[in-house]
Amino acid sequence: MMIEINNISENALCCTLPPPAELSKQQRWWAFADSLQALPEIAEVVVGMNNVTAFTHYGTDLITLSGSLKEIWERTQAGHHQGRHVDIPVVYGGEFGEDLAEVAAFHGITTAEVIARHTAPTYTVFMMGFQPGFPYLGGLPENLHTPRRAVPRASVPAGSVGIGGAQTGMYPFASPGGWQIIGRTFAPLFQAAAMPPTLLNAGDTVRFVVERIEK
Amino acid sequence: MLEILECATLASVQDLGRYGLRRLGIGHAGAMDTLALKAGNLLLQNEENAAAIEVALGSISMRFERDTPFCLTGAVYQADLDGESVHSYWRYTARAGQTLRLIRAVHGMYGYVCVHGGLDVAEVLGARSTDLKAAFGGHQGRNLKAGDRIALGGSACEMQRIGIAPIPFTNRIHALPSSEYTAFTRNAHYRFWQNPWTLQSDSNRMGYRFGGSVLNKVKEIEMLSHAVQFGTVQVPPSGQPIVLMADTQTTGGYPKIATVVAADLGHLAQIRFGSKVFFQIATPQEAAKLKRHNEAYLHQIGVIAKKK
Numbered sequence: 001m002m003i004e005i006n007n008i009s010e011n012a013l014c015c016t017l018p019p020p021a022e023l024s025k026q027q028r029w030w031a032f033a034d035s036l037q038a039l040p041e042i043a044e045v046v047v048g049m050n051n052v053t054a055f056t057h058y059g060t061d062l063i064t065l066s067g068s069l070k071e072i073w074e075r076t077q078a079g080h081h082q083g084r085h086v087d088i089p090v091v092y093g094g095e096f097g098e099d100l101a102e103v104a105a106f107h108g109i110t111t112a113e114v115i116a117r118h119t120a121p122t123y124t125v126f127m128m129g130f131q132p133g134f135p136y137l138g139g140l141p142e143n144l145h146t147p148r149r150a151v152p153r154a155s156v157p158a159g160s161v162g163i164g165g166a167q168t169g170m171y172p173f174a175s176p177g178g179w180q181i182i183g184r185t186f187a188p189l190f191q192a193a194a195m196p197p198t199l200l201n202a203g204d205t206v207r208f209v210v211e212r213i214e215k
Numbered sequence: 216m217l218e219i220l221e222c223a224t225l226a227s228v229q230d231l232g233r234y235g236l237r238r239l240g241i242g243h244a245g246a247m248d249t250l251a252l253k254a255g256n257l258l259l260q261n262e263e264n265a266a267a268i269e270v271a272l273g274s275i276s277m278r279f280e281r282d283t284p285f286c287l288t289g290a291v292y293q294a295d296l297d298g299e300s301v302h303s304y305w306r307y308t309a310r311a312g313q314t315l316r317l318i319r320a321v322h323g324m325y326g327y328v329c330v331h332g333g334l335d336v337a338e339v340l341g342a343r344s345t346d347l348k349a350a351f352g353g354h355q356g357r358n359l360k361a362g363d364r365i366a367l368g369g370s371a372c373e374m375q376r377i378g379i380a381p382i383p384f385t386n387r388i389h390a391l392p393s394s395e396y397t398a399f400t401r402n403a404h405y406r407f408w409q410n411p412w413t414l415q416s417d418s419n420r421m422g423y424r425f426g427g428s429v430l431n432k433v434k435e436i437e438m439l440s441h442a443v444q445f446g447t448v449q450v451p452p453s454g455q456p457i458v459l460m461a462d463t464q465t466t467g468g469y470p471k472i473a474t475v476v477a478a479d480l481g482h483l484a485q486i487r488f489g490s491k492v493f494f495q496i497a498t499p500q501e502a503a504k505l506k507r508h509n510e511a512y513l514h515q516i517g518v519i520a521k522k523k
Contacts, residue, residue: 008389009447010477019439049441051441053441063497101483128238130240175348192356197236198239198241198341201239
């Protein structure tokens with residue numbers, strides 16, 4: 001499995017594999033990202049979905065670096081990355097999860113069954129992005145995949161837990177959003193004064209646990 | 216202390232931005248026109264990265280509570296210090312109690328009020344920049360308003376009045392083709408480099424939206440989320456390009472036709488709503504040359520400022 005490397009700017013190379021994004025590939029990406037972070041010419045590494053972008057210090061020869069990245073990739077093994085496990089308490093339904101009934105109706109099940117399905121799996125943080133502390137989670141059961149709302153909300157509150165298509169996750173900050181909101185968490189997803197400032201990082205695992213169910 | 220007396224526009228504390236935390240979704244923030252911020256800081260014998268007030272287009276006034284060397288850079292403002300005209304790219308010393316008024320930008324979009332010693336706000340996650348979306352950094356993580364009091368980093372002193380050559384703005388913005396360039400039609404390439412693009416009024420520190428001709432792709436491509444940066448030119452399905460600016464989110468999913476070269480980001484930031492830009496294709500060598508050109512300019516400012 002060879003990576004393709006593209007210049008995306010004068011100081012960044014994006015490494016990709018053919019789709020789809022899968023956990024086994026992603027595990028190799030995390031390990032790869034960790035190795036790159038140690039290179040002197042690399043300023044920052046960002047893990048994407050089935051890709052990794054390396055931001056270099058200005059003046060780095062990207063052609064030479066591109067060769068090194070391919071060699072490092074070949075040596076990189078999946079599975080060495082040890083993430084933390086984090087439980088996320090969620091208040092489901094009521095004013096905190098306005099779309100819970102709609103999601104249940106879409107699947108022809110009870111709201112209790114939606115909650116049972118949502119809390120069953122152990123999700124994996126594939127990557128962090130979009131907002132500080134926002135995780136892209138893998139592992140939403142197929143029988144919970146739900147289309148996004150036809151009209152996105154101008155603002156969903158911080159902590160909102162939602163489902164958008166094949167994805168689930170939570171918003172650390174109030175944001176415009178088209179996801180179906182089924183609950184809210186009060187877990188500190190981002191704290192500027194803490195180190196690390198985000199509760200989650202790529203490679204961590206997450207379970208949603210019921211804190212309360214509102215009518 | 217510096218006290219904000221009146222603020223009728225978006226103004227925030229910014230330095231050169233936050234680096235090293237993008238893998239956690241924490242963005243870059245920082246000045247829109249970093250060249251202007253660096254120039255102002257060097258003129259005041261500050262570190263290039265010292266924090267300043269970035270003012271977008273409109274009016275703000277502030278009172279200095281002690282003798283403070285300052286300068287305005289970036290957008291050319293109609294401004295005065297207790298009624299005496301203040302010119303951009305000149306170094307002045309405000310006396311304790313004097314009021315600096317920025318009335319309006321007459322040329323350009325983002326102005327910088329730089330002060331000797333920089334603004335002494337707490338560093339949060341490695342920078343003094345305000346992250347407006349996540350509401351941290353800078354002064355209480357938000358835009359400035361009347362009544363805000365911000366500490367000054369330097370000590371009371373006086374500096375000789377000198378001026379430097381301002382950065383001539385240009386609307387010819389150099390860019391490098393990016394990774395999905397070949398996903399666009401030849402016609403789209405031609406249009407992107409040859410046609411003028413008008414800056415839309417819904418543009419902000421996060422992204423500059425341009426209107427003009429439509430950029431079509433050879434075929435629709437579905438992209439997985441990947442890193443984006445200040446300068447990335449992404450093209451959503453509408454076919455109208457968006458250049459991601461200082462407050463860009465860390466990851467995105469739209470195809471990238473190009474990336475504005477680092478040296479021209481400041482020029483782009485100064486384009487006003489309704490004005491036109493032309494994107495000009497560059498090679499990595501040209502991008503590096505433009506960057507060296509900027510660095511030489513800044514070096515000269517540093518030398519002049521130290522002599523006086």
